[in-house]
Amino acid sequence: MERTILITGVGKRIGYALAKHYLAQGHHVIGTYRTHYDSIEQLGKLGASLHSCDLTDPAAIEALIAHINEHHARLDTIIHNASDWLPDNNGLSPGDTMARMMQIHVSAPYQINLALAPLLIAAAKTNDDNIGASNIIHITDYVAEKGSKKHIAYAASKAALHNMTLSFASLLAPHVKVNSIAPAMILFNDHDDDAYKVKALAKAILPKEAGNNEIISLIDYLQNSHYVTGRSYAVDGGRQLK
Ligand SMILES: NC(=O)C1=CN([C@@H]2O[C@H](COP(=O)(O)OP(=O)(O)OC[C@H]3O[C@@H](n4cnc5c(N)ncnc54)[C@H](OP(=O)(O)O)[C@@H]3O)[C@@H](O)[C@H]2O)C=CC1
Numbered sequence: 001m002e003r004t005i006l007i008t009g010v011g012k013r014i015g016y017a018l019a020k021h022y023l024a025q026g027h028h029v030i031g032t033y034r035t036h037y038d039s040i041e042q043l044g045k046l047g048a049s050l051h052s053c054d055l056t057d058p059a060a061i062e063a064l065i066a067h068i069n070e071h072h073a074r075l076d077t078i079i080h081n082a083s084d085w086l087p088d089n090n091g092l093s094p095g096d097t098m099a100r101m102m103q104i105h106v107s108a109p110y111q112i113n114l115a116l117a118p119l120l121i122a123a124a125k126t127n128d129d130n131i132g133a134s135n136i137i138h139i140t141d142y143v144a145e146k147g148s149k150k151h152i153a154y155a156a157s158k159a160a161l162h163n164m165t166l167s168f169a170s171l172l173a174p175h176v177k178v179n180s181i182a183p184a185m186i187l188f189n190d191h192d193d194d195a196y197k198v199k200a201l202a203k204a205i206l207p208k209e210a211g212n213n214e215i216i217s218l219i220d221y222l223q224n225s226h227y228v229t230g231r232s233y234a235v236d237g238g239r240q241l242k
C-alpha cells in the first residue's frame with residue numbers, strides 16, 4: 001500500500017537513508033531539515049516534499065503543522081528521527097542544555113503528534129484492517145534506559161520521548177500504533193577516531209557498526225504490523241548483556 005510518511009531530520013545519515021528508502025518504494029515522503037545539504041536537493045528530485053524546520057523554533061513547528069494539515073490529504077506514518085546528540089560539556093549552561101534537549105526530543109514531537117493525530121487516524125480508517133494501520137515511531141537511544149555520564153540531558157530527553165510512546169500508544173489506539181526504536185551503535189561520526197571506535201564496539205556482545213538497514217528493516221516491520229504498540233525495540237548488539 002502507498003503511504004505518506006513524515007520523517008524529521010532527512011538531511012543526512014539515518015534520516016536521509018529512510019527518506020531514500022521510502023521514496024524508492026513509491027511512498028510519499030514529507031521530510032523536514034535544518035541544514036540545506038545537497039542531499040535535500042536530491043530528495044526533492046526524487047519527489048519528496050521538503051520543509052525547513054528547526055525544531056527549536058516554535059514558529060517553524062507551527063508552520064510545518066499548518067502546511068501538512070493544509071496541503072496533505074493523508075498521513076500514515078510519523079518518524080521522529082531528528083536529534084541533537086549534545087554532550088553536557090557543550091558550552092551552553094546546564095539549563096540551556098536541558099531545555100534544548102527537551103525541546104528537540106520531547107516538546108516538538110509532542111506538538112507534532114497532537115496536531116497530526118487526526119490525519120493518522122483518518123488514514124488508518126481507509127484500510128480494510130484499520131486496527132493499528134497508522135504509525136508513530138520515536139527514535140530514542142539505548143541510553144534512555146541506561147543513562148549516560150557525558151550526555152545526561154540528552155539521555156533524559158530520550159527517556160522522556162519513550163515515555164511519550166506509552167502515553168500516545170494508549171491515546172491513539174486502536175487505529176495508530178506508537179513505538180520506540182532504541183538504537184546503540186548504528187553509525188559512527190566522521191570525527192570518531194580509531195580509539196573511540198574500538199571502545200564503542202567493545203560495549204556490545206555483537207561488536208559492529210550496525211548500519212542504516214537495521215533501522216530501516218525494523219521500521220518496515222512496525223509499519224506492516226497491526227498488533228505491536230507501546231513498546232521499545234532495541235537495536236543495540238546485546239549491550240545489556242555485556
Ligand atoms: N547514529 C547512531 O549510532 C545512533 C543514532 N541514534 C538516534 O537515531 C536518530 C538518527 O541518528 P543520526 O542519523 O546519527 O543523527 P544525526 O545527529 O547524524 O542527524 C540528526 C538529524 O537531525 C537534525 N537536527 C539536529 N538538530 C536539529 C534541530 N534543532 N532541528 C531540526 N533538525 C535537527 C540534523 O540536522 P542538521 O544536519 O542540520 O544537523 C540531522 O538531519 C537520532 O534520533 C539519534 O539520536 C541513537 C543511537 C545511536
Ligand SMILES: Nc1nc2c(c(=O)[nH]1)N=C([C@H](O)[C@@H](O)CO)CN2
Pocket residue numbers: 082083084085141183184185186187188189200
Ligand atoms: N543525534 C544523534 N544521536 C546519537 C548519535 C548521533 O550521531 N546523532 N550517535 C550515537 C552513538 O552512536 C552512540 O550510540 C555510540 O554508543 C548516539 N546518539
